[in-house]
Amino acid sequence: MLPLFLLNLADDRLILGHRLSEWCGHGPILEEDIALANIALDLIGQANLLLELAGAVEGRGRSADALAYFREAVEFRNALIMELPRGDFAFTVARQFLVAVHGMLHLEKLQSSTHADLAGIAAKALKETRYHARHSADWMLKLGDGTPESHRRVQEAVDELWRYTGELFEMDDAERALVAEGIATDREALREPWRAEVSRVLQAATLQVPDDGFMQRGGREGRHTEHLGHLLAEMQIVARSYPGAEW
Amino acid sequence: MSLVRARAEYWQAVGEVLDPEVPVLSVVDLGIVRDVREEDGTVVVDVTPTYSGCPAMRVIEDDIRAALHRAGAGEVRVNTVFQPVWTTDWISADARERLRAYGIAPPSGSAAVATELVPLLRRAPVVPCPACGSTRTEQRSEFGSTACKAIWYCPDCRQPFEYLKAI
Incomplete structure (x- = not known):
């Protein structure tokens, strides 16, 4: 149960970090290019720590690299929102914002996990995630309260992404058992604080908070969009072409 | 007695390892070295990461190993610890001034x-x-x-x- 939960946390960060790294060299301005690459690096670093821990807890001798590069799409447990194509800059900013606010609230709870290593990794990741949340909130304001074009694009991004946010608060029975042990935390309880914090920023940015409607799901069980396979093909090709290579 | 003396020597060796990206601060100045001790003849260094994805961490680990070998240590193990979580609050006033003078x-x-x-x-x-x-x-x-x-x-x-x- 614990390895799968750790894979949840790790895969969310690995897949989003990889998506974000696609901006490297393509950012709208130099500072933003650097910022997105830095955030990608933080996320992939967090994923690395969590994958190492997942491998150790699992006890089958799988390293972080083995878990990142030699699992198939159906074995990835990330939420679908992480794997969606990067879209335009507004889409990237809106996704970062919705995910970072969730991550911040989740990690605040996980830093008191009864699992000491998980608690430590969460406390570290929380500090980084606060920077990510502030950075994306700044852009939500600039785009939302910017020009009619930037406002339209970021509102469309929020509307499009909203249906992928429900999955962030889902738990299966295995995770509920970990909540009972004090290792995981109740994701359901994060929903209202998340909505409140997201709404404050959206309103400040003159953006509409979408209504909850149909929510996409399935990533946690390995049912992914077509986009994940393409992402993995690129992410895994070097490790799979030269297995065991070190550099 | 010999253990205490060895510790001081090894601490000094580790204290001379500089952060590759901020080369006016040592890894001890930064507070990322949490402990240096000997366990059955192996020198064990507890290190806590600064940022999860900081690429300098691996270089720092290699530099610590090399510095300890130069100081006469045999087996060296660099151990990653996550708690307490690293904070810039641990950087001393003296180290802050060196940082400023460096720009x-x-x-x-x-x-x-x-x-x-x-x-x-x-x-x-x-x-x-x-x-x-x-x-x-x-x-x-x-x-x-x-x-x-x-x-x-x-x-x-x-x-x-x-x-x-x-x-």
Whole structure:
């Protein structure tokens, strides 16, 4: 149960970090290019720590690299929102914002996990995630309260992404058992604080908070969009072409 | 008795390892070395990461190993510990001054706990320019050339400078 939960946390960060790294060299301005690459690096670093821990807890001798590069799409447990194509800059900013606010609230709870290593990794990741949340909130304001074009694009991004946010608060029975042990935390309880914090920023940015409607799901069980396979093909090709290579 | 003497020697060796990205601070100045001890003849160094994805961490581990071997250690193990979580609050006043003299503004105040997401309700830290001391400086980006730095600008010098973020 614990390895799968750790894979949840790790895969969310690995897949989003990889998506974000696609901006490297393509950012709208130099500072933003650097910022997105830095955030990608933080996320992939967090994923690395969590994958190492997942491998150790699992006890089958799988390293972080083995878990990142030699699992198939159906074995990835990330939420679908992480794997969606990067879209335009507004889409990237809106996704970062919705995910970072969730991550911040989740990690605040996980830093008191009864699992000491998980608690430590969460406390570290929380500090980084606060920077990510502030950075994306700044852009939500600039785009939302910017020009009619930037406002339209970021509102469309929020509307499009909203249906992928429900999955962030889902738990299966295995995770509920970990909540009972004090290792995981109740994701359901994060929903209202998340909505409140997201709404404050959206309103400040003159953006509409979408209504909850149909929510996409399935990533946690390995049912992914077509986009994940393409992402993995690129992410895994070097490790799979030269297995065991070190550099 | 021999264990105490060895520890001091090894601490000194580790204390001479510099951060590859901020080469005026040692890894001990930064507070990322949490302990150096001997366990059955192996020198064990507890290290805590600065940022999860900091690529310098692996270089630092290799440098620590090399420094200890030079100081006469046999087996060396670098152990990663996650708690307590690293904070820039651990950087000493002396190290902060060296950082400033090198041209990087040291962390301002202590690491914030809560964060305000609505930009207009947020108060930016006051970060004096490391060259002229001006406090009219402004943040250009919270992310810089390395994970630990932000980009700031001094209107009096008309120059950008780097700031080691409080975290």
